[in-house]
Amino acid sequence: xxxxxxxxxxxxxxxxxxxxxxxxxxxxxxxxxxxxxxxxxxxxxxxxxxxxxxxxxxxxxxxxxxxxxxxxxxxxxxxxxxxxxxxxxxxxxxxxxxxxxxxxxxxxxxxxxxxxxxxxxxxxxxxxxxxxxxxxxxxxxxxxxxxxxxxxxxxxxxxxxxxxxxxxxxxxxxxxxxxxxxxxxxxxxxxxxxxxxxxxxxxxxxxxxxxxxxxxxxxxxxxxxxxxxxxxxxxxxxxxxxxxxxxxxxxxxxxxxxxxxx
Numbered sequence: 001x002x003x004x005x006x007x008x009x010x011x012x013x014x015x016x017x018x019x020x021x022x023x024x025x026x027x028x029x030x031x032x033x034x035x036x037x038x039x040x041x042x043x044x045x046x047x048x049x050x051x052x053x054x055x056x057x058x059x060x061x062x063x064x065x066x067x068x069x070x071x072x073x074x075x076x077x078x079x080x081x082x083x084x085x086x087x088x089x090x091x092x093x094x095x096x097x098x099x100x101x102x103x104x105x106x107x108x109x110x111x112x113x114x115x116x117x118x119x120x121x122x123x124x125x126x127x128x129x130x131x132x133x134x135x136x137x138x139x140x141x142x143x144x145x146x147x148x149x150x151x152x153x154x155x156x157x158x159x160x161x162x163x164x165x166x167x168x169x170x171x172x173x174x175x176x177x178x179x180x181x182x183x184x185x186x187x188x189x190x191x192x193x194x195x196x197x198x199x200x201x202x203x204x205x206x207x208x209x210x211x212x213x214x215x216x217x218x219x220x221x222x223x224x225x226x227x228x229x230x231x232x233x234x235x236x237x238x239x240x241x242x243x244x245x246x247x248x249x250x251x252x253x254x255x256x257x258x259x260x261x262x
Contacts, residue, residue, distance in 0.1 A: 002087050004037065004065045005148040005172070008213055013228045016067065018239035022047030024058035026240050031064035039067045039236045042081075043092050053084050053128070067148075067236075073099065078106040079120060083127040087146040090175050090215075094151035097164035104170025107147055109139050118170075148172050150215055150234075153203055154180035162203060166212040173213030173233070176203050178220055191220025204230055 108118030130138035154177035215234035
């Protein structure tokens with residue numbers, strides 16, 4: 001099984017770093033310096049599918065695991081990223097059980113989806129996901145065992161349907177997007193406001209009730225330890241852009257202090 005999926009199902013609290021720049025070397029550096037789980041941001045980050053594959057190869061070669069946040073939940077998008085070897089996915093802006101069902105159907109081969117009817121297009125013998133045909137039984141079993149599928153809750157409509165979304169066959173977990181949810185509730189860049197805070201708590205309660213995996217990012221006064229205590233299984237915090245910008249600011253401050261500049 002997908003080792004990341006196995007770790008989460010075993011109850012391990014997993015931390016991840018975001019790859020925004022689409023640079024394989026940068027992602028490899030993060031893996032080799034303590035961040036073995038890399039979440040490639042295909043929604044807001046740099047690059048296209050082949051960029052993400054290059055990043056994934058670098059991460060995997062360094063001993064890490066990748067998750068890909070796709071830009072959308074379209075059937076064509078999901079089919080292509082799965083064929084190119086991504087097995088852990090986050091799909092943004094999923095606001096209904098119908099959306100979740102369609103996404104899961106696109107990720108599963110026929111005979112394995114909601115109502116037993118997956119709809120993933122078949123090319124298993126020639127794609128990277130099957131090691132170009134070197135993984136016997138990929139389409140029949142391995143593809144479904146490997147799949148780790150999170151859908152994002154980022155809108156009040158998603159909360160209203162969250163129990164049904166979380167119970168959708170093929171969906172493994174809910175990824176709370178606190179920034180977008182706060183904005184949708186009228187509190188852009190104000191996650192500490194009581195209204196989004198109450199919404200976060202509602203999402204947490206629903207996921208605990210259903211027993212689904214729960215993921216998010218730190219922020220709004222909620223740090224790594226707090227989120228672990230609240231029942232989150234996966235938290236993606238630092239990102240390559242912020243790490244680089246922070247290091248640049250620190251180096252600037254050290255330079256100015258050494259030269260006596262205010």
